[in-house]
Amino acid sequence: MLPTILDLSTVRAAYQSGLTPLDLVEEVIKRRAASRDPAIFITATPEEDLRSAARDLMARAPEPNSLALWGIPFAVKDNIDAAGLPTTAACPAFAYEPAADSTVVQRLKAAGAIVIGKTNLDQFATGLNGTRSPHGAPRSVFDPAYVSGGSSxxxxxxxxxxxxxxxxxxxxAGSGRVPAAFNNLVGIKPTPGLVPNVGVVPACRSVDVVTVFAATVGDGVAIRKVMEGYDATDPFSRHxxxxxxxxxxxRIGVLECTEREFFGNGDIEALYGTAIECAKSLGATIVPFDYAPFRQAAELLYNGPWVAERLAAVKDFxxxxxxxxxxxxxxxxxxxxAYDAVAAFEGKYKLEALRQKTKAEWTKVDILLLPTAPTTYTVEEMLADPIVKNGHFGRYTNFVNLYDYAAIAIPAGFGHNGLPGGVTLIGPTFTDDALAPFADAMHRALGAGMGKDKKASLPEESRVAPLDDGFVPIAVVGAHLTGMPLNHELTGPGGYRLKTCRTAGDYRLFVLPNTVPPKPGLIREPGFAxxxxxxxxxxxxPAAFGNFVQKIPGPLGIGKVTLEDGSSISGFLCEAYAVADAEEVTALGGWRAYVGTQMAS
Structure with missing residues (x-):
């Protein structure tokens, strides 16, 4: 029985356990037929074509998971070519039958992925709300009265x-990020030029980017890596x-209070505050920055000559x-x-002047943390005021491609109305990989689940490891935990948290008497179940590790601690003699739980 969300780790594990791609496409067919939202697809891959694709894959690569995306089902926005299915850009009169796959679809198919259909969009990818389509408006998976976000x-x-x-x-302008926020997903927005656009109907060709919606950051990055790479047939492709x-x-840049505009949405405002505190708890330094030159660039995308690129894409039609x-x-x-060549150059000059101003802000921060969208609206509200309310959605997204940045949108939690909100981590050009570990850590720490499954736990298999920095991992069990009295001894010299996990089953935990602050003693007892x-x-x-260890008082010390996955790392252990008469708290499952019982009493 497959869970609701078909993340990469879940599907791969199912294949390893005997499920076949043919079994999975039958499940997709069943789910597609049962869907209550008739506006998701413009063209669904016919059932027999899905079965044929699964059989062809098993004939081409019989061994389960022998290709990077073996048997993984994916959907394609209907402004991206997929051979055998029409491309319409949500305009039936514009429809054509592509002679070949787009570069990205070709690469994904070669890696074993299976196209399940072409999805609805704001026509010609013009919008951030999802209501501008003759095929109807897809709805938020959490409340069908609300927009799904667009244009994707x-x-x-x-x-x-x-x-x-x-x-x-x-x-x-944000079409790979806003819908992620409104549906509790990760949105991977690559640096422009990293992923080829050959076979994509352009909106603003100079700043268009192919994006990925996924359940986890790890999934999205893995998929992006399959798609990326220079394509000489794309004039905007880059090495x-x-x-x-x-x-x-x-150093994470956050909005000054005067720049925090949520259009009356207190829930998303609160979620942004929670996300900032989460980043701080993960070891980041929070730095307010001047958003003005970013906001002013965002306004140029629709209220400046760049809108002429949209006309250039479809002028004959x-x-x-x-x-x-x-x-x-x-x-x-x-x-x-209304824009001529003079206006185009004037807009370019203004953008470059604004870019110069942003350089001062980048000396203060390493990345930005912004709300993905400041508010949301019902379909009815959006249709009543389509341009102004759509513009609200782009307040914190429109500048990103103009400035050549990378971005990862992540879920940030849910408001009192049950609707999700999201935040986006934004980094300089080609920080795509460098952004991912912290984005993944935040997604896990915020605990918003995946897609419509709010309670889903993010698989450990999809965790994004930090780029190798030579740092020394160490397992802490007591007063050095996040929020505990000695945590500053880790964050002070520049340490950062990698993950929360459990030891192997044969460890016991005791309260050491007469310690200030109270400290635990962790010992290993082979055979203890x-x-x-x-x-x-x-x-x-590395330079801080030795100094840290030197300060540890007996009977504590650093030894090898075996984790639940069988790996061993350096961590706190206690000499056995010290726990002879100590209170055992193993049954509580950890020091944080023990501290909680003491506070309650």
Whole structure:
């Protein structure tokens, strides 16, 4: 029995246990038929074609999981070519039959992934709300009265509702991030040029990006890595030069209070505050920054000459088929006629002047942490005021591609109305890999689940390991835990938390008498049949590790601690003599639980 969310780890484990791609596509067919949202797909892959794709894969690569995405079901936004299915950009009169796959779809298929259909979108990818389509408006998986976000509306809903492991979107102004926020997903927005756009209907060609919707950061990064790579047939494709971020003392820029606009949505405002505290608990330094030059660039995307790129993409079709456009989309694109070549250069000059101003802010911070969208609206509210309310969604997203940044959108939790909110981590050009470990750590710490399964635990297999920085991992069990009295001894020299996990089952935990602050004693007793004890694994700079160990008072010391997955790392242990008359608290499962009982009493 497969769970609701078909994350990569779950599907791979099922294949390893005997499930076949044919079995999985039958499940997808069943789920697709049972879906209550008729607006997710524009064209669903026919059932027999799905079965044929599964059989062909098993013939080509019989060994389970022998390809990077062996048997993984995915959906494709319907402005991206997938051979055998029409590309419509949500405009039936524009539809054509692509002669070949887009570069990204070709690479994903070669890795074993199976296309389950073409998804709905705001027509010609013009919008951030998901209502601008003749095929209907996909809805939030949490409340059908609310918009799904756009323009990659159907793609996000397909993943969040459990129809696909991942889906492709595109992102010019935020279309790969806003729907992620509204459906409790991760949105991977690569640096422009990292992933080829060949076979993609352009919106603003110079800043368009193919994106990934996934259940976890690890899944999204793995999929992005299959798609990325230079394509000489794409004039905007680039050879990536991966950039790094500090592994310790990460400085995270957050909005000044005067720039925090949520249009009356107190829930998302509170979630942003929670996310900031989460980043701080993970070892980051929080730095308010001047958002003005970023906000002013964001305003240029729709209220400046860049909208003329949308006209350039469809000008001939608009001339002959104006009545086939969604009225709001037509209004936006025809508005581009007000801009001439002079305005284009003036806009470029303004953008570069603003970019210069951002450089001062980047000397203060390493990455930015922003709300993904400041609010949400019902479909009815959006249709009543489609341009203004859509503009609200782009307040914190529109500048990112103009400035050539990488971004990862993650779930941030739920408001009192049961709707999700999200935050986005934004880094300089080609920090795509460097952003991922901290984004993953935040997603796990915020505990919002995956897609419509709010309670889902993120698989350990998808955890994103920090880039190798030479730091020394150490397992802590007591007063050095996050929020405990001695945690500053880890964060002070630049340490950061890697994960929370458990020891192997043969460890016991005791309260050491006469210690200030109170400290636990962890000992290993081979043959003891326990459930393991909660520990945190931290990473310390090599230069700080020796000094840290030197300060540890007896009877405590550092030895090898075996974790529940069988791995061994350095960690706190106690000499056995010291626990002879000590209180045992093993049954509580960890020191944090013990401290909780003491506070309660």
């Amino acid at each position: 509306s159907g793609s996000a809903v397909a993943v969040a509702s459990g129809l696909a492991t991942f889906a492709l979107g595109t992102d010019t 990536a030069v991966p950039a790094v971020l500090p592994a310790t003392g990460l 608009l001339t002959s088929n104006a009545d086939d456009f969604d009225p709001t989309v037509r209004t936006i694109i025809e508005g581009a006629k 326990g459930n393991g004890l909660e520990v945190e694994v931290w990473a310390l700079p």
